[in-house]
Amino acid sequence: MAETLDEEKMPLLDHLIELRKRLLLSAAGLIVIFVICFFFAEQLYNFLAQPLADLLLQRGDDRLARMIFTDLTEVFFTYVKVSFFTAAFLTCPLFLTQLWLFIAPGLYKNEKMALGPFLVASPLLFFTGAALVYYVILPFAWEFFLQFETSGGDGTVPIELEAKVGEYLSLTMKLLFAFGLCFQLPVLMTLLARVGLATSEGMAAKRKYAIVGVFIVAAIFTPPDPLSQLSLAIPIVLLYEVSIILARMVERKKAQREQEIEDEL
Template sequence: MTDPVQQNKESFVSHLVELRNRLLWASGAVLVVFICLVPFASTIYSWFAEPLLRSLPDGGNMIAVDPHGTFFIPFKLAFAASFAICVPWVLYQIWAFVAPGLYRNEKRIVLPLIVSSTVLFYLGVLFAYFVVFPLIFEFFAKMTPEGVALTPDIGSYMSFALSLFFAFGIAFEVPVAIVLLTRMGVISAEGVAKQRPYFILGAFVIGMLMTPPDPFSQVMLAVPVCLLFEIGLLFARRLEKRQAETASEEA
């Protein structure tokens, strides 16, 4: 007769081994991409800093406060870019680890959610780079006091830009969050619809906090988030309708 304690112990160890293997696959992919990007680290940083450099006065440049900044900052950015590129693979490893414990209907929704959340995150980053950054840095350049030279530090710029990338990427996850919470039964589509005025107000408050204090920049963040809210609400209603039809058929 099999010992239940021993069986549980073996199952736990097998899960740990599986988790270790998934982490190794994810980390290995990031490392391989990083090694490939290292020769282009300076080029990547130049592209990364382009929105800020365009807003500087003629002859303006960025500076490196730390002596080692010109060496390490591009490599840090290359590593961040490597992780961003490998996000789909990392999410797949997470999904592959939890998939054996999911029901068939749960598996059908998890993979589309991973794909859609990855695409929306990338869209948020691209929106920040091509739309928000030019507005923000142009505003900062115009607000520079007379007699003050605008010479940003490359390390400070990287931290500021990456934090905005992350913020906009997360903000663009609104449809995925609404659909997922609806699928879990935490919220309902009608309940979300009733909270629309508060969400719109919150979107503009977040836009005010994350962008310079000019109405145009705030609108550039708030409007896409509100549109994504409506898209998420649309899919949540379709999901609830499909669940109701399935329940009626089973009954």
């Protein structure tokens, strides 16, 4: 009886040891990259602030292109945050690789071929969404918000931007992560179709509801100007159509495998 229990416990213990090793390796990689990024935290923050700086410098007054902080520790912790976010993004391939190495031995060959592309597509889609925010959305968004500045005069008080270091980073990272997560739609819908929780016909039939939902999400996560909302809504709608196509491909392959099994029997 004791030998039987030991034989049953050992595989689970081995799996836990393997999982701990993978997690420790991933955490060690994150810490190393974080330390390296912290030495370049100022440059990384300047990169994120460049869209706003360009707009302020276009006004011809260098004094406007500045940010303030009202807490002695604000800049330090802002640099810590931007270093951590950058390190997490750079070590994402390491985390996915360690995840793959942990689960791959327990998968069949067809399951490996099915899951592998998703591990590659997910960070690429996230990077695409973040790049869309940085190069397209942020310039339009900051320009929209800067329109609310007033020069004052005639008994009125001027309203001028004094951007805070920490608040700017929080808003920018929210937009980056929101767009990056929205661009995971094809991965999510294709996985749901693979496990049978969604079908291409169902997604196509609910297309109009999905489009309405997309524009609602775009209105929440983007500034209230139409161009920024369309910049998020249109790519997500296109990704939804791509999800339908991928779901049909998954269903077609699944039907072919089932037919081959029936033919063998």
